[in-house]
Amino acid sequence: MPYEPPPELAALSLADVAALVATRKLPPVDQWSPQETGDSHMRIAADGRWYHEGGEITRPAMVRAFSSLLMRDEAGQHWLVTPTQRLSIVVDDAAFIAVDCTRQDGALLFRLSTDDLLIAGPDHPLHAEGDRDTPALYIAVRHGTRARLNRSTYAQLAEIALEDGELTVSSQGTTFSLIPE
Structure with missing residues (x-):
């Protein structure tokens, strides 16, 4: 059966992403x-x-x-x-790269370079590393692996944070700092 990538992230609702995640069969x-x-x-x-x-x-x-x-x-x-x-x-750094991000219905949705879709929250927390001048943001993927947000995805997340006037973002009731501790 030919591979069909999921539609553009911005065109998907939170329910759409949740359904696509639930139907993906992983080993x-x-x-x-x-x-x-x-x-x-x-x-x-x-x-x-x-x-x-x-x-x-x-x-x-x-x-x-x-x-x-x-x-x-x-x-x-x-x-x-x-x-x-x-x-x-x-x-070398992270096993995956997050290449797109959007906010839908109070949740942050991410697409990885492998076309995996994630919903940030307790099961997929965001984590900031580095220092205030050169932060690096990661999201937990599965089985201990994580994805580093690429530059454009980091910028998308920063825009979402600035809309709220904070240096934090929230998804599924969990708040994440964009500043390394």
């Missing part, structure tokens, strides 16, 4: 305990591009497939997990 990587461990020879660059043995993976379907198998352990190591193997993967 249960958190339930797998493979005995075999190795190295994937893969790297995710800070700009979100994926590499295998130095060559860029240019097929979006491959990136989407691999990204559905990602998890990050408590030590910060990223893994590609299958029922039989757990392979390390180098991640």
